[in-house]
Amino acid sequence: MAKGSQSSIHHPSNSFYSRVRNSQRRGGGRGQQPPSGCRGRLAQGSADKSRRNYVAQIQKGRSGLRRGSPGPGRGRARAGAGAARRARSGTGVRGASAAPRPRRRSLGAAAAEAAAPAQPSPGAAMRGIPGLKRLRLKIWRRCALLLLLLWAACWVVVSAALFLLHRSVFSESCTDEKSRRILARLCLDYSSGALTGDLCEDLCVAQKLVYKHCLYYDRGKKVIQADWRGQPIILKSKKESFSSYQHLSMLEEVETQDIPETELLLMVALEVKNALGLELSNNTMGPLWTRKKGPRWKAQVASMWSLLQQEEYIYFSLLQDFSKHVLRIIGSCGHFYAVEYLTAGHAWHKTLFPLENVIGPSLTGHRSRVRAIIDIALSFLDMVQHFDNDFSHRLHLCDIKPENFAIRHDLTVVAIDVDMAFFEPKMRDILEQKCTGDEDCNFFDCFSKCNLKIRKCGAQRANNNLQVICDKIFRRWFSPNLRGPLVSLPLQLQLQKAVQECAQPGHTGAAGHQRTLKSLSELYHLLRVTQRELQGPE
Template identity: 55%
Template structure:
């Protein structure tokens, strides 16, 4: 991406979507397609440097295997993945947790070259690995359709796919007219493709939310917790797949337990945004086990306002009723 940005001028700035506490989210166009550029901190110098680069000629001596090793350690640290007994714990997915999985994932991207890495490349990689959202998206890149795809990076900025994001200012959480989608239903005996109705699109989006919840609960080595659930943090692709686009507050089970395991005097002290546990008053300690679930919060903060009969009135018409279920 750097060559397209710095040499060929193929990356065009469009507008700033978010800028607070150093975090930047920018809409741009890359080779004619819309993208989102992100960075947790504003300046490259704000990130911790890779210590081994302080030694002369170290960068030239690092093999791709060395880079995979250092990247894997940093990812494990960033995501708070367990050091011990991780193969015996958690669900059966096998992805998003084990050391071998991480090595394979990074190996595909980093080892597939016949030369070493320059100091600039290593420094850029290290700044990206210090951004939890980037490491999260990269680790799940080939394991989940429910997270945004990383398209490239340059320096401390990384590019993700541009999607139709949700919004809280209207009951219609997603702007369905922005999604040019063709339905898969048969319109006649010849099986011609036709547009889905709005009702069918809403059903498919709701079912995709449920599929995402099951996927995050069961398909990885550790359960994945979403602690900041709101319409703006999700988007839909043209096939109506729901995608988590802001995962700064997404945590695998080991890190979730560390976050919740705090001193307390009441249950109110055991709430971490949308993730909560209970206070053991005898020990004055929060339980490390989350008491609510992704599904409960999505029902409360997404489905309830979206399908509220009070707001829809007579037009509600059992909006979640799906034929055949």
């Protein structure tokens, strides 16, 4: 057994590393125990001696490199020393891993390898790429945040500038304090002799016209509710102050009552033509000029001129003797004019108009409400026919909604806001504009067609008052959701079908006119039949 051990030690093919590999093969891999007995002790001693020689060679090489030029070789030498320490800790310890040892290298090879420049490993390069992506993402987020903050700052600056330049846009809240201040300024102008009117004495001196509350402000227009001798009225003006209206330069050139009344009537006619597009004779100017020369003659002319600059006042003044479907003017003071008080409709109301104010609380049963709706619908048809045929020119309503109408106690429909009402000549001027499509020819509820050849809107309106009323008002009243047992089902279905056909946009020209007449006649007939069916008791 000793001879076998000695021969294995001195045989040239049995080096230290070959003996270690053979022991691993015999032990069966990692975690096997070294051979026991004398042979094992000899193998252990030979391994220790070989390790000591290998470490000495490495240390000698490190000292030689340390004496030479500094550089990356030092790192290589340190790596070799670390490998030697790992070799010592991994072999000869019972129970340790038996991993294979690296081959022995000569001192020159170790020095040459240590002198070579260190190359970055591919793993380190791959680990650097995600870090670069995270850096780019962080920079992008910060840039986006800075842009957002810059945009917000610009928006605040622009809003502040608009507030300072156009403060009236943000201060159009309807308040009692502001309304009282407006009327107080009106009375101050009256006391100074700048304006006059048949209601100024009751408002500013006798206190028979008493302020109630503000109704609304709309684009400079002021609408105020007041009480005049126990009767509710509405005060209106297109602008807030009297000085906001254009003054008549003629009044500054004359000091006495030297202007002939015929010249004043001519000026009124020119102003009406400019506002409405109508040419009126002197015989029809009575409602617009009833002032007579007197002590306050200049104030009368100045007040009249401020009223003539309000189209709605001209409409009400000219039509109140010819139509029951417009508000009645009660009087004026300066640039404010008073009209009868009526409760306007609302789109959110179930029946669009507050019927309890019309038919009384004692007649608010279902049958009474349905009868009232039928009567109001017939009045709408009367108004359409009246505006289309009873004037020298057709009157177009371009802003049809419940808020612009009211109902009198006799269930008559009244147009209470006609700022968007135009007679045919004015309507043609408004519609005849440049266009690239039909959508460029829409003016509120008044539509026209675009002629793509000349890129201009047609002067003739494509829809009409009846079509818009059927669409915005009658649809709500005669929809399937409002069916009831009071009217027979076939009649209800016929009425609904007629309203649907009426609401569809028609054709222009003679075909469109005939279709409108047919829809109007059919609706009249069906509503009257429905009215007869509802004649029974509640």
